[in-house]
Amino acid sequence: MIIFPAIDIIDGKAVRLYRGDYSRMTVYSDDPAGVAVSFREAGAEAVHIVDLDGARAGGTPNFETVAKIKEKSGLFCEVGGGVRSLGVIRKYIDAGIDRVIIGTAAVTNPPMLIEATALYGGRIAVSADVKNGRIAIRGWTEKSGEDLYDFCERVSVDGISNIICTDISKDGAMRGTNIKLYRELARRCDADITASGGITKLSEIEELRSIGLYGAIVGKAYYSGAFTLEEAIAAAK
Numbered sequence: 001m002i003i004f005p006a007i008d009i010i011d012g013k014a015v016r017l018y019r020g021d022y023s024r025m026t027v028y029s030d031d032p033a034g035v036a037v038s039f040r041e042a043g044a045e046a047v048h049i050v051d052l053d054g055a056r057a058g059g060t061p062n063f064e065t066v067a068k069i070k071e072k073s074g075l076f077c078e079v080g081g082g083v084r085s086l087g088v089i090r091k092y093i094d095a096g097i098d099r100v101i102i103g104t105a106a107v108t109n110p111p112m113l114i115e116a117t118a119l120y121g122g123r124i125a126v127s128a129d130v131k132n133g134r135i136a137i138r139g140w141t142e143k144s145g146e147d148l149y150d151f152c153e154r155v156s157v158d159g160i161s162n163i164i165c166t167d168i169s170k171d172g173a174m175r176g177t178n179i180k181l182y183r184e185l186a187r188r189c190d191a192d193i194t195a196s197g198g199i200t201k202l203s204e205i206e207e208l209r210s211i212g213l214y215g216a217i218v219g220k221a222y223y224s225g226a227f228t229l230e231e232a233i234a235a236a237k
Contacts (some may be wrong), residue, residue, distance in 0.1 A: 004048035036073035054082020103127035125162035
């Protein structure tokens with residue numbers, strides 16, 4: 001299983017939110033590219049990046065910061081937040097980003113998702129951000145009404161082979177991740193699943209690995225010192 005340490009960006013800074021609440025933000029670094037370099041030095045092979053300004057409003061307001069992370073770290077970079085057009089996807093691909101994550105547009109514009117998958121194949125992933133069993137959109141500020149499992153089945157049929165699933169109620173709360181949800185999702189969905197949200201203990205990483213997940217995103221637990229990145233990578237292997 002691959003560990004994806006997370007860098008969430010607001011105004012060019014590395015931050016973490018509590019349960020997706022933009023009013024409850026902690027700034028961890030003014031140098032996200034430097035954070036990514038420290039990930040590489042700790043043994044990480046990949047980084048998960050979210051443009052939170054883009055997630056809320058659309059577009060690529062932190063594009064230069066994202067491009068710098070890729071340039072300075074050399075890590076496999078997957079990026080989400082505000083990816084709602086083929087133009088945005090092309091912009092990231094042209095900048096060397098390895099995988100682009102579609103969230104809101106996977107709900108609101110399915111034809112665009114299908115076209116993106118046809119053009120870029122496995123370099124496109126989908127973000128399934130779930131609140132009370134329903135997919136949330138626009139930076140988690142709205143619920144779409146679409147059931148998580150129905151959504152994942154639909155995008156898999158549309159050609160998506162990689163799904164990042166976040167339980168919003170767990171994200172940034174340091175109260176553990178939703179093992180039950182990921183076990184059920186792995187059972188019902190053929191795509192590669194990455195777990196995100198609430199991972200607090202190394203034992204949770206080990207359990208997610210035993211389920212057979214593709215990846216796990218670690219954020220606040222790493223930043224707050226609950227475990228080191230080296231320990232997380234070892235647990236995933």
